[in-house]
Amino acid sequence: MPTGLEAAVDRYARHLGYSLSDARVVAFAETLAEYDERLEELDALVDLPEPPEREHWSPDAETDPNGAFLTRCDVGGGDGPLAEVTVAVKDNIAVAGIPTTVGSPAMEGFVPRTDATVVERLLDAGARIVGKANLDEFAHGRHVDSMPFRRAKNPRDPAYQPGSSSTGSGVAVADGLADLALGTDNGGSVRYPAAWCGVVGVKPTRGLVPHHGFVRGSKTCDTIGVLARTTGDVARGLQTIAGEDPRDDTTHGAVVGDYVAAVERGRTSPPDDLVVGLPEQFFGEAPALNEVARGALDRLADAGAELRPVSADGVEHARLAYGVLTRAEFGTYVRTGATDPGRVALPDPDLAATLRDRLTRDTSAFPDRVLLATLYAEHLTQAYGDRPYALAHHLRQRVTDGLDAALAEVDVLASTTLTASPPRHDEPIPEAGGNTMPANVGGHPAVSVPCGEHDGFPVGLQFLGGWFDEATVLRAAAHAETVLG
Structure with a gap:
């Protein structure tokens, strides 16, 4: 026996x-x-600390009518470069002693013991954390039912969607409920709400911002980003959270620029030394939105910038590579309790235990898209020996090489951020990330800045740059912000 x-x-x-x-x-x-x-x-x-006692409370629908927050708090504040700056933190980023739900009833009651590195750095700089921002469940959006606690609404018209998955982060800054917001960007999730809510959002280079304390969507595509109403505030936020962290392997060798100075230069100097590439692959969809973006770029050219047509060969494969990579990586991440092999950041033992307990006790609490991702990761292993995942990394390299070749001729690549306007809440979010995904697959920095309107909603203009060249990307955005008023 x-x-x-x-x-x-x-x-x-x-x-x-x-x-x-x-x-x-x-x-x-x-x-x-x-x-x-x-x-x-x-x-x-292993001596794990007890979480600090930090007061928190439910959001008030009267003061937060568009569903920016899941939890309110008032943590930090003091001397430093961000003194008096208020910050909303997306609720998949840990603030110790404050619930982290990841937007899902399946994670209710989970309270992290320690702050995420980015939160530590904001608090050290004197910032005040005023709440945990709403998000699509497990940061997987594009579904009308993906915000089970509160529905975030577009500040321009609450009948419309604000953009996934950093929904609350975009709403919080657009509604003036926070000066800065932390979001996360796995395929455009900072830039979606930035474009549709009419604010600025930056997705940094992979490895610039630490992932410690971040419940992520993908090991190789996801990253923490910053949203604000101006390029200056985005630069201040990114300056604070960027840089190496011994708890995050991917940040080793991170190159931090002077983003605040770059934005100041963009505001005060003409863009006569800025060469902007217009990739043909990024202008094949959404002619009405492209017209708005091209009009803004023409004004930038009138101010002195050079516009140059370029080709980013291979970026048309970004969607396929992204689909395989992100599903497999997110599925593996969840099924291994956020401790998957080849770790990105120091794992959280409590998170691992919570995921394991709740996945095995009641899968009905989890949305289908989360369970499907875990099954897909297992399917790739069992049916294909993970060969498709390896091939997707080779396809990723083609995307990266195409972007790098185009950037060798210019300073930044420009396009409309998204290829669709916001839908109503009773409509699914359209596949509008054809211009955002390449930066996630390639690991490049990209920023969305408002450049006009179409049908009463903001249109975002995206600038994409070389690895660790956030300074040039933000300078281009500041030039555009200044020229467009």
Whole structure:
């Protein structure tokens, strides 16, 4: 009769598709029993802090009519470069002692013990955290039912959507409820609400901003970004949170520029040394929005910038690479309790335990898109040996090479941010990220800045630049902001 551990080893092997002899099952079970004895030492050796007692409360519909926040608080404030600056933090980024729901009832009651690195840096700079911003459930949007707690609404017209998935972050700054907001951008999720709410949003280079304390959507495409009403405030926010973090492997070697000075230069000097590339691949959709963006770029040219047609060969494959990479990585992340191999940031043991407990206890609490991602990741492994995932990385390189080749001729690439205007709440969010996804796949920085209107809603103008060249991207945005008034 097999022991409990022998039966478990046999079950594990069958799940992984292995065929093991009885002798090997017994031998492996004996070894695992030895390993298990050492696990008891972990709790004694790792001293996890207790979360601080920080007051928080539910948002008030009267003062927050467009659903910017899931939780309100008043944390921090003091001396520093961001003294008196108020910040909304997307609710998939940890603020210690304040619930982090990731926008999902499945995660209600989870309270992180420590602040995310980006939150630590904001508080050290004197900023005040005034709430956890609304988001699509698990930061996976494009669904009318993806905000189960509160529905975020477009400040221009509450019958319309504000953009996914950093919905509340865009609404908070557009409504003046926060000076800055942290969002996350996996395929355009900072730039969607920036474009549709008429604010500025920057998606940084992969590896510039630490992921520690961030419940992310994808290991290689997602990153934390900043939204604000002006390029100057976005620059101040990014300046504060950027840079190496020993708890995040991807930030090693991060190159931080002087973003505040770059924006000041964009505001006070003519753009006569700025060469703007117009990639043909980014102007194939949304002719009405392209017309607004081209009109803004023509005004930038009138002020002295050079506009130059370019080709970014290979970016047409960004959508396919993005789909395979993000589904597989998010699925693996969830099914391994946010501790997947090749970690990006220091894992949270409480988050790992919470995900495991709730996934095995009641999957009905999780949205289908989360469960489907975990099944897809398992399917790629079991059916294909993960070959499609490896191929997607090769396709990623073609996208990256295409962007880099185009950028070798110019300072930035410009286009409309999105390829559709905001839909009503009873309509699905259209696939409007054809111009945003390449920056996520390639890892490049990109910023969305308002450049006009179409049908009563803002239109975003996107500038995309080379790796760790946020200074040039933000300078271009500041030039546009100044020229367009």
